[in-house]
Amino acid sequence: MLEAMTDLVRVEPIALLPTQAGCAVFLGNGKKAIVFYIDPAVGASINASLSGQQPPRPLTHDLYLLTLQAFGAKVSRAVIVSMEGEIYYARLILEAENEIMERKIIELDARPSDCLALVVRCGAPFYVVRQLWDSLEDMSGVLAEMRENDGEGDQTP
Numbered sequence: 001m002l003e004a005m006t007d008l009v010r011v012e013p014i015a016l017l018p019t020q021a022g023c024a025v026f027l028g029n030g031k032k033a034i035v036f037y038i039d040p041a042v043g044a045s046i047n048a049s050l051s052g053q054q055p056p057r058p059l060t061h062d063l064y065l066l067t068l069q070a071f072g073a074k075v076s077r078a079v080i081v082s083m084e085g086e087i088y089y090a091r092l093i094l095e096a097e098n099e100i101m102e103r104k105i106i107e108l109d110a111r112p113s114d115c116l117a118l119v120v121r122c123g124a125p126f127y128v129v130r131q132l133w134d135s136l137e138d139m140s141g142v143l144a145e146m147r148e149n150d151g152e153g154d155q156t157p
Contacts, residue, residue, distance in 0.1 A: 006130075008128065008129060009029055009129075009130050010029060010125055010127055011027040011126055011128055013026070013120065013126075016043050016046060017143075017147075021037060022039050022043065023038050023042070024037055025037070025112075025116065026139065028140070034133075035142065038111075038112075039113065042113045042114065042117055045117050049061075049120045061114070065118060071096065072096055075093070075118050075122050076093040076124060077124050077125045078110070078118065079126075080112050080126075080128045089112075090109075090112040092107070092110040092114075093107055094107075
């Protein structure tokens with residue numbers, strides 16, 4: 001199971017910006033920002049949810065949450081736990097409680113982009129393991145530069 005909550009840094013999405021290869025997601029805690037790159041479709045899904053858009057039919061992440069709900073489960077939190085090369089790894093923490101089982105906590109390997117798409121839909125918190133967070137470069141300057149160079153494409157939540 002994951003580290004104690006004191007070993008985690010809570011982050012929020014502060015910008016989703018289109019790039020030539022997809023979408024840049026900036027997460028921050030008010031003091032520092034990190035960035036990772038995701039598929040444009042997942043970026044559009046996250047942005048739609050952040051802006052309050054309701055699709056006429058459930059998107060994949062909506063369907064996943066509806067399925068969890070049907071089984072008496074919910075997203076408790078998501079945590080970026082490590083980075084290998086340029087790839088971040090995350091864990092999705094679910095809690096289930098229904099008429100056939102006692103309370104159960106499930107921890108799943110997940111892409112940070114999918115975790116973000118889920119937590120923005122249900123209001124669950126998103127974290128980065130503190131040791132990883134402290135080792136990462138602050139990308140606030142890169143975000144400011146990207147906004148200056150392409151302000152009209154900014155999809156800031």
